[in-house]
Amino acid sequence: MASPDIPPEILVDARGHRCPVPTLRLRKALEAAPAGARVRLLADDPMARIDVPHFVAEIGAEILARDDLEGGFSFLVAKP
Secondary structure, eight states: OOOTTSOOEEEEEOTTOOTTHHHHHHHHHHHHSOTTOEEEEEEOOTTHHHHHHHHHHHHTOEEEEEEEETTEEEEEEEOO
16 A cells, blocks of 8 residues: 555556657656656666656656666656
């Protein structure tokens, strides 16, 4: 059960897509999310490892976690 103080994660699965699609999907999810929301992006394009941190810094968001997954990786991003 999720804590009432921690908003639920919004999942964006961009595996199988090449850049810039993962970053664009993350952008769309963050734009639609309320302030303080957490969005988890799943991706497998190696360029997303570079593009996502640059995009997140550009909009003033924060990467809370980066994890390697079988066949890909994830970023957990907090919207300001």
